Amino acid sequence: MPSKSCNVVVLLSGSGSNLQALIDSCAVPDSAVRIGAVISNRADAYGLQRAAAAGIDTAVLDHTGFQGREAFDAALVACIDGFAPDLVVLAGFMRILSGDFVRHYQGRLLNIHPSLLPRYKGLHTHRRALEAGDVEHGCSVHFVTEELDGGPLVVQAVVPVAPDDTVQSLAQRVHTQEHVIYPMAVHWFANGRLRLGEQGALLDGQPLSASGHLIRS
Numbered sequence: 001m002p003s004k005s006c007n008v009v010v011l012l013s014g015s016g017s018n019l020q021a022l023i024d025s026c027a028v029p030d031s032a033v034r035i036g037a038v039i040s041n042r043a044d045a046y047g048l049q050r051a052a053a054a055g056i057d058t059a060v061l062d063h064t065g066f067q068g069r070e071a072f073d074a075a076l077v078a079c080i081d082g083f084a085p086d087l088v089v090l091a092g093f094m095r096i097l098s099g100d101f102v103r104h105y106q107g108r109l110l111n112i113h114p115s116l117l118p119r120y121k122g123l124h125t126h127r128r129a130l131e132a133g134d135v136e137h138g139c140s141v142h143f144v145t146e147e148l149d150g151g152p153l154v155v156q157a158v159v160p161v162a163p164d165d166t167v168q169s170l171a172q173r174v175h176t177q178e179h180v181i182y183p184m185a186v187h188w189f190a191n192g193r194l195r196l197g198e199q200g201a202l203l204d205g206q207p208l209s210a211s212g213h214l215i216r217s
């Protein structure tokens with residue numbers, strides 16, 4: 001272990017395959033990443049079981065028990081900060097976060113989105129890419145800002161669309177790439193290589209292009 005590892009808190013609502021990829025990526029000598037906790041707004045999220053199996057602390061904060069977004073987000077901040085994170089990673093956390101939340105974690109909040117942003121913000125990205133006849137699709141890791149799915153891009157994986165692709169087949173190939181680029185970006189951050197500057201994301205002190213670091217499969 002490095003003298004001080006980067007304490008990461010992961011938020012999720014579902015299967016947690018991206019969490020699993022991150023857990024697996026830490027099984028190397030001297031990993032700079034340490035997953036301190038996994039928090040879900042859903043008690044039935046399978047990602048919680050993955051975390052428990054890896055010996056990671058978990059917490060559930062059910063949004064339906066709160067009067068509105070601000071109240072839930074304030075409780076969520078308290079829960080997250082109880083684990084003193086250096087970085088907060090959204091991995092399929094199906095909640096829109098308030099401005100206060102996002103500002104609180106500015107520069108230490110990452111998200112992964114299943115499209116080549118800025119294309120297809122929001123939901124149903126694979127279907128929308130197919131319906132548009134795109135020849136390329138993919139996924140993006142970005143710093144989170146107040147604009148939904150709109151923060152500075154860190155890394156994108158480009159996935160070619162095959163003529164016979166279905167939503168399922170395309171989603172599966174994009175997911176595989178998510179499991180490559182998300183751990184990569186988290187380890188960059190943990191190793192002090194990635195940060196959010198005033199004009200956008202910086203890797204090794206150099207500004208990344210508007211689309212972030214590009215990977216083609």
Ligand code: GRF
Pocket residue numbers: 012014015016017018019091092093112113114139178
């Ligand atoms: C991924 O497709 C990610 O891009 C999106 O939510 C999904 C989470 O999948 N933000 P999983 O729970 O990590 O399998």
